[in-house]
Amino acid sequence: MKRLCILGSTGSIGTQTLEVVRGNRSEFQVTALTAGDNITLLADQIAEFHPQIVAVKSVEGTHKLKQRLKEKGIEEPEITAEMDGFVACATHAEVDLVVAAMVGMIGLQPVIKAIQKKKDIALANKETLVTAGHLIMDYKNRYQVNLYPVDSEHSAIFQCLQSGSHDEIEEILLTASGGPFRDLTSAQLADVTVDQALAHPNWSMGKKITIDSATMINKGLEIIEACWLFQVPIEKIHVLVQPDSVIHSMVQFQDGAVIAQMGTPDMKLPIQYAMFYPKRAFLGGERLHFEQLQSIHFAKPNPALRGIELASEAFRRGGSMTTVMNAANEYAVAKFLNHEISFTDIYRWIEYAMEHHSVIQNPALEEILKTEQETYTLLEKDRNIIK
Secondary structure, three states: OEEEEEEOOOOHHHHHHHHHHHOOOOOEEEEEEEOOOOHHHHHHHHHHHOOOEEEEOOHHHHHHHHHHHHHHOOOOOEEEEHHHHHHHHHOOOOOOEEEEOOOOHHHHHHHHHHHHOOOEEEEOOHHHHHHHHHHHHHHHHHHOOOEEEOOHHHHHHHHHHHHOOHHHEEEEEEEEOOOOOOOOOHHHHOOOOHHHHOOOOOOOOOHHHHHHHHHOHHHHHHHHHHHHHHOOOHHHEEEEEOOOOOEEEEEEEOOOOEEEEEOOOOOHHHHHHHHHOOOOOOOOOOOOOHHHOOOOOOEOOOOOOOHHHHHHHHHHHOOOHHHHHHHHHHHHHHHHHOOOOOOOHHHHHHHHHHHOOOOOOOOOHHHHHHHHHHHHHHHHHOHHHHO
């Protein structure tokens, strides 16, 4: 039985991870859970899965959680808060596998500390590799832990690589749905609304990642992740828009063979694959019916959606620039969701932050976190200038 810590248990990936646990009670035990502000749902999860320890974002949240558990007559686990609490959950002695599903750079420190305690990682948090790929891969090798990708595209590549090795890769074909604005012009993008950006045509995800998909920043982050996970140069990664989300990614090998991973757009599949690896367990749900597929369409990414361009530029410049790009995106997306800036302003804010940063090569964790805060400070200070 694998003992789990789920970082971000109340989010989209976290709740779907618990759905997998719910269907496989004899295989998994939930030892630790962490959450942000959704105290009501966390209390329900504690009631069902009985973790030994939980963590919430704030000390105030611990008081609310204790009150909620008391009202429901639920026995309290150990309740912790803030970064120390997240790290305590991720490094708990009885945890075997950490499902890193927190959104944003807040997930970076718990993952690093978990690796240092020789915990295997099922990685759904993009920012971990985007900002600290050089550290994560070094620690992974040093502490000899397994790093299982949970992103649907990286899981697809990982599955394809069961047919060959990293040094046999000729090209990674990273697929994208293209999001809701794949056919819009730059002028049209300036007028899109938050509700339109949140209406992803294929996937059900959290708000932040849904906006990232709409801007194609999500795909840019995935390019960077793939470079680290599969140890390939960025020139070997080719993005293809596949609007139906039937092919989740492909690998072309040096002999010309192309292996694709296909399936319905259901995040429980890559989550479960990471949790059970190398075994494939039964997963209920819709299946692909090939006789109903009249065709599978491919297209180039829309250049008006500049996420790939900006993320690739940050990666090529290297060092701390990926942290700046990522932090600026987090900041700008929050402003967009709050109706404070336009959709295309997201790109403008990222560019502004990158233009005003001097790169630190091979940054330590402390330098990454400092760079993140400096980026937030810059954008807040100059917000009226950028507009």
